[in-house]
Amino acid sequence: xxxxxxxxxxxxxxxxxxxxxxxxxxxxxxxxxxxxxxxxxxxxxxxxxxxxxxxxxxxxxxxxxxxxxxxxxxxxxxxxxxxxxxxxxxxxxxxx
Amino acid sequence: xxxxxxxxxxxxxxxxxxxxxxxxxxxxxxxxxxxxxxxxxxxxxxxxxxxxxxxxxxxxxxxxxxxxxxxxxxxxxxxxxxxxxxxxxxxxxxxxxxxxxxxxxxxxxxxxxxxxxxxxxxxxxxxxxxxxxxxxxxxxxxxxxxxxxxxxxxxxxxxxxxxxxxxxxxxxxxxxxxxxxxxxxxxxxxxxxxxxxxxxxxxxxxxxxxxxxxxxxxxxxxxxxxxxxxxxxxxxxxxxxxxxxxxxxxxxxxxxxxxxxxxxxxxxxxxxxxxxxxxxxxxxxxxxxxxxxxxxxxxxxxxxxxxxxxxxxxxxxxxxxxxxxxxxxxxxxxxxxxxxxxxxxxxxxxxxxxxxxxxxxxxxxxxxxxxxxxxxxxxxxxxxxxxxxxxxxxxxxxxxxxxxxxxxxxxxxxxxxxxxxxxxxxxxxxxxxxxxxxxxxxxxxxxxxxxxxxxxxxxxxxxxxxxxxxxxxxxxxxxxxxx
Numbered sequence: 001x002x003x004x005x006x007x008x009x010x011x012x013x014x015x016x017x018x019x020x021x022x023x024x025x026x027x028x029x030x031x032x033x034x035x036x037x038x039x040x041x042x043x044x045x046x047x048x049x050x051x052x053x054x055x056x057x058x059x060x061x062x063x064x065x066x067x068x069x070x071x072x073x074x075x076x077x078x079x080x081x082x083x084x085x086x087x088x089x090x091x092x093x094x095x096x
Numbered sequence: 097x098x099x100x101x102x103x104x105x106x107x108x109x110x111x112x113x114x115x116x117x118x119x120x121x122x123x124x125x126x127x128x129x130x131x132x133x134x135x136x137x138x139x140x141x142x143x144x145x146x147x148x149x150x151x152x153x154x155x156x157x158x159x160x161x162x163x164x165x166x167x168x169x170x171x172x173x174x175x176x177x178x179x180x181x182x183x184x185x186x187x188x189x190x191x192x193x194x195x196x197x198x199x200x201x202x203x204x205x206x207x208x209x210x211x212x213x214x215x216x217x218x219x220x221x222x223x224x225x226x227x228x229x230x231x232x233x234x235x236x237x238x239x240x241x242x243x244x245x246x247x248x249x250x251x252x253x254x255x256x257x258x259x260x261x262x263x264x265x266x267x268x269x270x271x272x273x274x275x276x277x278x279x280x281x282x283x284x285x286x287x288x289x290x291x292x293x294x295x296x297x298x299x300x301x302x303x304x305x306x307x308x309x310x311x312x313x314x315x316x317x318x319x320x321x322x323x324x325x326x327x328x329x330x331x332x333x334x335x336x337x338x339x340x341x342x343x344x345x346x347x348x349x350x351x352x353x354x355x356x357x358x359x360x361x362x363x364x365x366x367x368x369x370x371x372x373x374x375x376x377x378x379x380x381x382x383x384x385x386x387x388x389x390x391x392x393x394x395x396x397x398x399x400x401x402x403x404x405x406x407x408x409x410x411x412x413x414x415x416x417x418x419x420x421x422x423x424x425x426x427x428x429x430x431x432x433x434x435x436x437x438x439x440x441x442x443x444x445x446x447x448x449x450x451x452x453x454x455x456x457x458x459x460x461x462x463x464x465x466x467x468x469x470x471x472x473x474x475x476x477x478x479x480x481x482x483x484x485x486x487x488x489x490x491x492x493x494x495x496x497x498x499x500x501x502x503x504x505x506x507x508x509x510x511x512x513x514x515x516x517x518x519x520x521x522x523x524x525x526x527x528x529x530x531x532x533x534x535x536x537x538x539x540x541x542x543x544x545x546x547x548x549x550x551x552x553x554x555x556x557x558x559x560x561x562x563x564x565x566x567x568x569x570x571x572x573x574x575x576x577x578x579x
Contacts, residue, residue, distance in 0.1 A: 007453070014410060014456040015417075015433070016449060017441035025446060026453060029511050033454060036512055037399045040470050043477065050472030051479060053301060053331070054287050054528025055553060060330035069328070075194030079421055091419060092435065 002031045098123040100257050100576060103166050103314045110158060110165055117165035118150045121209055124167045128211065128258050131579060135234045137249045137258050139172055141212035142179040149209050156207035162321045163208035169253050169262040172213040173220060175294040176200050179210070183219045183296045184228035187422045187443030197294025198326045199263065199305050206321040211259055214249030218445040220265055220298040221409070222246050223273060223517040226508045227447040234504075236278055236577040237542055241501040244274030247282075250308045254280035255576050261309040261318055265295060267302045268401050269496070269521025272533035276496035276546020279535045279572055280308045281563065283315045284521075286553050287528030290322045291329035297412045299405035300331075302525045310573045312534065312563045316340035319556060335554050343557030344564050349383030351562065352489040358394035359494030359520050359548075371537040371545040372495045378569045379493065379562060387489060391481040396474050397522040402515050403458050403471035404526075410455025413448065416440060450511065479527045486552045491562055495520060496533045496546035520548065530556045534563040535572035544572075 007026050011018050018026070076089065083090040099105070101120075109115055125143060132138050146167075158164045170176055172184050175193035182188040196204065203210070217227040225233045225248025233243035236255045243252045247264035251274030254262070264271040266284035275282025283306045290305040297303055305322070309315045320340050325332040355376065360369055380386050418424030418439030425438035444452070458467035485492060497517060507514045524531045529550055536547040547566060551558045567573070 002457070006457075010453050010456045010460070011437075011441075013460065014452050015436040015440055016444075016452065017434070017437035018449070019441070022441070022446070022449060026450060029450060030453060030457075032512055033402065033450075033515075034457065037403055037458075037467060037471075039399050040396060040403075040474050043393070043396060043474050045470060045473035045477070048473045048476050050469055051475045051526075052472060054479065054526070055331070055333050057288075057331060057333055062327060062330070067327075070195060076420060078194055079192060081190070081421070081423060082419075089419075092429065 002034055098127050098257065100310070101260050102310050103163065103260055103317050106166060106260055107158065107164055117153050117209070120165065121146055121150050121167055124211055124259060131256055131258060134239065135236065135252055135256060136231055137214055137233055137252050137256065138169065138212045139182070139184065139215050139230045139249070140180045142176070142210060145178050146209050146211055153207070161207035162317050163203060163206040165207060165209060166260050167209045167211050168203065169212060169214040169250060169259040170200065170210055171216050171247055171250050171263050171265060173216060173265055173296040174200050174263055176210055179213060181213065181296070182229070184216050184230055185218045185443070185445060186229050187416050189423060191422055193294070195294065198291040198328055199295065199322050202322045214253055214262055216249055217246035219296065219448055220246040220267060220270055221447050221451055223269070223514050224507065225249065225274070226504070227445055229445060232504055235501050237544060240503055241543065242277065242504055244277035244501060246270040247274050247308065251275050251278035251280050251282065254278060254308055254310055257576065261307055261314055263305070263307050265298070266304045266306055266525065267298050267405060268525050269518040271306045271308060272496045272521050272531055272546065272548060273517060275308050275533040277501040277544060279544035279575065281310065281312055281315050281535065281573070282306070282308045282533040283319060283556070283559070284524070284531045285319060285323065285556055286530045288329070288332040289530070289554065289556070291326040291332040293326060293328035299408035300412065301408060302405055304525070312560055312567050313341070313344050315532070316344050316560050338557050340557055340560060343560045346561040347382060348379050348562050348565050351384045351491060353379055353384045353386050353562070354389035354485055354489035354492045355386060356389050356391040356394065356485070356492060356494055358391050364495060364498045365500060367539040368495050368498065368500060368545050372547050375534070375536045375547040375566045376493055378566055382565045384562070389485050389489060389492070391485060391523065393474065393477045393481050394523055397478060397526065398515055398519050400471045400474050400478060400526060401518065401522040402454070403467050404475065406451040406455035407459050407468050408455070410452045410459065413444070413452055416443065447511070475526045478523050481523070482527045482529055490551070491558055492550040494548050496548040497521070500539050500543035500545055524550050529553055530559060532559040532563050534566050535570070536566065537570065537572060
């Protein structure tokens with residue numbers, strides 16, 4: 001049952017602040033979407049294994065070495081919208 | 097005056113010294129300036145980067161590099177160092193990636209020249225390009241109609257000749273459906289055939305990188321340039337890359353082509369069925385054996401997809417937290433939680449919010465088994481459908497979309513109706529098999545229709561063989577819209 005309370009709970013889990021208008025729009029559309037999914041109950045899936053990957057690859061690994069193609073630390077400094085201080089990203093205070 | 101170039105005709109023109117790369121690129125920018133305002137195809141241009149590449153063309157060899165001097169558009173999901181990348185969203189407005197996507201890099205390595213980024217549904221979530229923060233793309237054949245989506249900009253670009261080709265991504269039909277709405281050739285390769293690294297993700301087990309072109313041969317050429325495994329995408333299988341061009345003119349003699357009865361239902365627009373059957377008749381007259389087949393789980397595809405893809409999307413969207421990159425809330429916040437919720441609530445579009453909510457619901461501990469796990473099991477059955485079919489036939493043929501393009505705003509407020517647009521393309525994404533949309537003519541009111549062909553994993557070559565037979569007969573790509 002997707003009611004307003006449920007929507008607020010899901011939004012909290014997904015870290016979304018919703019306006020009243022957004023909540024209204026979701027209350028109007030989510031229940032019918034979820035209800036539509038019940039069509040899957042027509043299908044007997046006893047002894048059917050779930051699929052997570054479609055080309056049959058399993059446990060693809062690489063060597064445990066640093067990949068020098070990407071310098072993610074440097075690229076974050078180049079592309080952040082926050083202020084920088086001593087090569088560190090300055091964000092707002094986040095603790096009460 | 098700019099010709100309606102294909103990759104082949106453009107490169108031949110360079111070889112014959114009819115024009116230079118610099119002239120062609122500047123003509124394309126002139127055309128974009130004139131045409132783009134009416135169709136909203138490009139969302140940003142990178143003329144400085146393009147001109148820099150033009151001046152470095154001497155590094156490339158016209159006989160060796162498949163995309164020598166070929167101007168193109170990148171869907172606004174493909175990282176291109178130095179160019180803005182937004183996924184048509186507010187939250188990434190102004191973001192510039194610091195490296196090239198593997199696919200972008202391969203295009204550049206073959207001498208391609210990126211003109212700019214083209215419009216898409218926001219984070220590729222949509223079937224009409226109407227969820228873009230930049231607004232919709234207009235259909236080139238009737239401006240009151242949608243371009244399709246999510247690769248709407250890429251599809252519209254083709255008949256408008258705002259580039260020679262464009263990249264796209266196909267998670268549930270996002271290359272093939274807009275290609276069919278806009279009279280373009282749209283290829284969704286096998287899952288992983290082109291690495292995804294550097295392309296903004298939507299649903300990782302379904303996302304497929306591909307492209308939209310004017311002709312089948314061009315599609316084979318672009319795939320040749322981009323295909324092959326890469327260490328930055330562990331889901332790109334290490335399977336040898338075929339010589340795709342060698343398949344294009346092979347024909348269909350002796351090929352068995354299956355027509356699934358579930359792809360021709362009462363939901364289909366009769367004009368779509370009529371055009372698609374005309375193309376299938378051509379395949380038959382050219383020597384293919386046409387047999388009726390059944391894909392009985394087709395009708396569950398939309399439900400499977402709209403559980404699995406929002407679940408994967410909701411996980412992928414976690415990264416937009418306003419800390420590492422992208423925009424963030426300017427409101428005063430009391431703590432980190434509020435910082436996240438305000439940043440995300442304000443920065444993400446309505447359809448993204450809806451899908452994150454659906455995904456969060458389906459993954460929550462109380463719903464996981466009933467929805468996510470159930471959908472992944474039915475997904476197995478959808479795959480079995482195709483496995484059984486390909487024991488009998490080489491290819492599957494049907495419509496791309498049950499309808500031609502629809503009017504702008506006619507479905508935007510009814511997500512469930514919008515989701516049904518992908519009913520005939522979703523099953524192949526669930527199975528990871530390749531598919532192509534080939535122009536199959538027009539409705540009486542002049543809207544394009546597409547024929548869909550599907551093949552087993554890594555059999556893109558067969559798709560080209562059959563698609564070329566249809567193209568030879570009708571040459572619909574030459575029917576460009578009057579502007």
